[in-house]
Amino acid sequence: MARPRRHDPERRERIVDAALRVVGRAGIGGLSHRTVAAEADVPLGSTTYHFASLDELLVAALRRANDNFGRALRESPELADPGHDLATALARLTGEWIGGERTGVELEYELYLAALRRPALRPVAAEWAEDVAACLAPRTDPATARAVIALLDGICLQVLLTDGSYDEEYAREMLGRILAGGSPATAERSAEGPVRASSETPGTRPDT
Amino acid sequence: MARPRRHDPERRERIVDAALRVVGRAGIGGLSHRTVAAEADVPLGSTTYHFASLDELLVAALRRANDNFGRALRESPELADPGHDLATALARLTGEWIGGERTGVELEYELYLAALRRPALRPVAAEWAEDVAACLAPRTDPATARAVIALLDGICLQVLLTDGSYDEEYAREMLGRILAGGSPATAERSAEGPVRASSETPGTRPDT
Amino acid sequence: MARPRRHDPERRERIVDAALRVVGRAGIGGLSHRTVAAEADVPLGSTTYHFASLDELLVAALRRANDNFGRALRESPELADPGHDLATALARLTGEWIGGERTGVELEYELYLAALRRPALRPVAAEWAEDVAACLAPRTDPATARAVIALLDGICLQVLLTDGSYDEEYAREMLGRILAGGSPATAERSAEGPVRASSETPGTRPDT
Amino acid sequence: MARPRRHDPERRERIVDAALRVVGRAGIGGLSHRTVAAEADVPLGSTTYHFASLDELLVAALRRANDNFGRALRESPELADPGHDLATALARLTGEWIGGERTGVELEYELYLAALRRPALRPVAAEWAEDVAACLAPRTDPATARAVIALLDGICLQVLLTDGSYDEEYAREMLGRILAGGSPATAERSAEGPVRASSETPGTRPDT
């Protein structure tokens, strides 16, 4: 009578959604079984039933949040098109993403960075990095792809951590330097021409 | 008689030290007036007296933690010596730092990344970035310096967040690509030669 | 397919076994439908189905645990043999039992002592006392047998409750004093001789 | 206005009293910060402030409960008077104590027995045993004193655990057997005369 009880098959998903909203609004520190239960309008016990620990809930949330930037990349036509300059496309996409509402960006980074202290999140963070790298795979070598991600992370964090603003042209230039040193995985002939002709260590090992 | 009360001028410092130990051990989430009071072996009231809020304490802690990597950079002879390759030196210094005990590295990054959600920490984070950039100033242009920092942050985070290992050669290569595109502030002629000399400082400082 | 469902006639027994392991590991306080279900690797609902209340499960567990010391007594050849000194045999058997792994001993005593607050367990506890008394019946009178049990309980508890160690010689001496005062049910003539033969069975069974 | 706040110096004692009432009424299982706070009519936080953990509260409660039987022994004139038979006096005192309201007796034993699983309580339990032994010290040797306590514990537990009734004469007889074997610490000449003339191991070592 009071609540639409029992048999709510999407309950789990709604809890994850609520968790994302809570983290977006109040940070990971604001995430608790109680806050998420209130946000999702489900009984407290329901959150602990579906996610035995907060870490488990965070893993699910991070996995869901991951998709956002990744999807943007995957769905970008210019990123896949060898006719477009990769650095330019990446710089623009990142600008669009980071220029959106700050909460969303903060949310994703906060979840991602939480892996620093929560080993449970690390596999998911690694997954994310691999996914993004996979988007870049058709256009450059793996090591360069990883460096591109690292640089983008670093640039975005500088913006977010120092209250700075995103400078698309600066990002384009620096991405270009990284990419120019890589070996194009497929024929990538654009205005730039073959620069730094792959002579020295094109694709180094990013990790063991 | 029981405690060496009153007039303990270094108490503030001891509290900050204790806070760093607490964060190093238990993360920012583990930092509370109580835990830090216990760690510093001072009365609970003393911590709230010297630091009205936890943010205030975090600012002091971040400021103290900042020094570590910065000092390593400042004191490195090869970094200042134009005769040494900058990318190599940076890659090696970073490797030494990150190869030390994980807690120390985690501690510094955790405090630094906390600025994402705590505006009070952002000026300190910005300060840190500027300090490191200043170390690089004699050897490259400001935009490149910032990109170097961004890349290093990104690389380190990839290691820390995905349980990966640091690959010095990979770091050297990618730092080299960024640096090669910059305009050497002083004569810096090494084996690389002037690559993509065109756009020296296309888009500079993205913040403040 | 997932689980070997339905028709598992030994399930009840397996749940009792699991309950004993749980109590041994975490104490009665650690016993819950959940913990025992996890330990027995059966569905949660299965435990509530077979044992409507935890008390019911405890009764079954206590009944099973009872057997251990009792069996040791029953199977001891020297206990039954009038040629062996009873006090010596009992002291040795007790030493062997208490000298085993502490968890097992704790487990039995914990279940036994739980009867203090759980009337449901009291008949089982009484049964146990009678069983042990029955082992002693051929060699002494009932009141003495009960006193022997009481003394043994008291001695064991002193060891367990005060982190002391079991002193077999002390136990033998005190058991000897109790037994010497009893009337030998069968001819049991040893060095002691008939001491204080006056009151054979002054005050007998204090219960049921 | 709502509550007579602040500055309640006997607060700690009142909480211990309340804890004893709670354990007496509902058993140790019924003891929680909440129940004791309600019983003592103090804020919940007050209980955790004064007793950081439940174990700490239990230690305080056991220490307080200890006094009861011990005091009865200490204050008994006949126990101290060599003219009275020790076994008779002990049996009578125990009868009085156990014949009182069952809750009180259960309470003390429950706290005492809790030491089985709570190491924190063991030193207090040991203390209690020593205190009682000290009461007996003037009239018998230490080992015998310990055995007397063990026997009394065992007898009482048999009564409590099996829903039996206390048989004073039976207790007197068995205590007498133990005591008769001991060496009177002081001249103790009563009706019994020197029985089992102290030939064999009068005072053995009860523990290390």
Added chain:
DNA sequence: AATGAATGAGCATTCATTCAT
């Protein structure tokens, strides 16, 4: 200036139990 005592809110988690199947 400094601090011990105190407190209500909140935390993650476990639980016995109920219910629909």
Added chain:
DNA sequence: TATGAATGAATGCTCATTCAT
């Protein structure tokens, strides 16, 4: 007959903060 899902109550405990010295 058995069981997974669900839930409200309760648990021990930590906390920032307040207040009276």
